[in-house]
Amino acid sequence: MPEKREFMNRFLVEIFNDILRTEEKCLAECGYGNLSIRELHVIEAVCLGTANGHNTVGDIAALLGVVPGTLTTAVNILEKKNYLIREKDTADKRIVRIFPTPEGMKANADHSNFHAQMIDTIQEALTLDEQIVFVKALGSVADFFNNKKHL
């Protein structure tokens, strides 16, 4: 079945681009037309970080895999758009903590909902046994990228 192989490859190189594109389009339809996917992922990381106290500029930058300066410019824009706010840490005044505004929290909640629907669609299409196989397969994809002993 060489077409199975081809299908996997096509999925892994193409469909992911569609995911990002569709995600952005859905957000736009939801009234978040002024947010790009990248910006949304910054908001998502800030919400995640705020929940467990890891919401400094350095924390969020590391979580997103960008240098701190990159995050600074992103936060500048998202602060202007009223999705995030900055606050100096009272104990250590070098540290800047980032928090979502109510608007930011709402955007994140709506985005989570989108992902939940995506997972629902997948789960509905699979039996419980099949779901387990799918998770196992995803694990081996993740392994491939974590153990970079290739090429």
Place this chain on the structure above:
Amino acid sequence: MPEKREFMNRFLVEIFNDILRTEEKCLAECGYGNLSIRELHVIEAVCLGTANGHNTVGDIAALLGVVPGTLTTAVNILEKKNYLIREKDTADKRIVRIFPTPEGMKANADHSNFHAQMIDTIQEALTLDEQIVFVKALGSVADFFNNKKHL
């Protein structure tokens, strides 16, 4: 099993970024340090398009999902880097066709090889039955994004 659900979601939102990052790093180690993932995908699309005669600026732009002007600037850079060349169509002189140079073809071949290894890793981790389930699951993810009646 709520953690299965969570794992799927994490994969679909996070691992994708790792894929692109790892891909870029592997290419750099392969001697393509002057090529970004985006640029590589342009080269890939040109190689694909050249194979079936759909290699005009408009064709490649549509394949990549960007406006023609965006592709023009990308090709400007990749022509300078010697991975692509432009050629005016002789029959219709409005049309510009884009071809890979030998360098471009080699980069594309090395990139394909990377993907082949990725697929190998997945297939080695799964039985034949499991591979079929995996493909089916990927299909339902694709469906979710093609039938965008959600949100």
Place this chain on the structure above:
DNA sequence: ATCCTTTATTTTGAATTTCAAAATAATTAT
């Protein structure tokens, strides 16, 4: 045959995203 419309691409102007490296500010250690 000439003018108008359509089509294909490029150019322009602007915004975003990114990084590396320098600058700034605050804390900790000597």
Place this chain on the structure above:
DNA sequence: ATAATTATTTTGAAATTCAAAATAAAGGAT
């Protein structure tokens, strides 16, 4: 107190992207 370290921002530069205007060529209408 001064030096070293740490956290963040600023700066300068390159990529990436789009929308819309400009250019160029082809095709059709009168």
